[in-house]
Amino acid sequence: MAGDAKKLxxxxxxxVKKGGHAAHGGAWKIAYADFVTAMMAFFLLMWLLGSTTEGDKKGIADYFASPLKVAMFGGSGSGDASHIIKGGGQDLTRQTGQVKAGDVESPRKTINLKALKEEQRRAERVRLQQLKDKVEKIIADNPKIAALGGQIRLDMTREGLRIQIVDENNRPMFDSGSAVVKPYMRELLQELGYVLSEVPNRLTLEGHTDAQPFSGGERGYSNWELSADRANASRRELLAGGLPDARVLRVQGLASSKLLETQDPKNPINRRISIIVMNRDAEDAVLKNLTDDEDAPADAAPPAASQAPAQAPPQASSSAPVSR
Known part of the structure; x- marks a missing residue:
């Protein structure tokens, strides 16, 4: 019986039902996405309003106030008036707002070249006047050079600042018929070379003599060669003072063709060295002449040399006059 009871x-x-985590809700993600979208739209609207002109804003407002009227009859905000459909232009900002590159040609800026060149000339004149004042101060401050003050002449010419060193009977720059610079003139020329190295202008060096001719100078060593040799000797002293060689544009001997004292052609004042600090116009004219000479035909007659070759002067006879 007991066995039967167990069977029944x-x-x-x-x-056993185990408890689990509650299901995660996704509603906050949707809200966050809506918030980000709204913020993006807000900032986009602010950017568009900030980059739109007042005229465009008025046109847009008029369009949305009465779109059919603006589209049919035109008016502010109607877009490109040349479009076949009024109000259907390329862009509301075409005429009064921001314009795409290439849609409308930008106005060309006109430059008054004449006024610009005149301003450059004025600035150059001021710089050359400052150089003139500086040279005068150097002459006054140096006792050795100050003793030569009467032989130094500074003036402004059409070509620029001209510095002339003239002869005196008791203090010549060179010995008679010689191209060797006197020692007391070397210091002056070297000091000038140092000062002139500080300005960018190019230089012309001219040698002049009086009208006293060499014996047999017409066919031999004459005032032309002597004046060119003296100009070159002065150039070497300027270079010794620190002047760059590239700054010398022209060296020429003019003999007695340009006298200071025309009434007395043999006056010692006619024997001089001229250093011309050229302005831009004078420099351009010289460079143009040099270019024209280079472009001349090969069979054309060569121009007169600006630098005469150095030759030993012949021994002058006692009865023949010797150039100074």
């Missing part, structure tokens, strides 16, 4: 006993199955 019911079997009870207990199912």
């Amino acid at each position: 006993q019911p079997i009870i199955i207990k199912r």
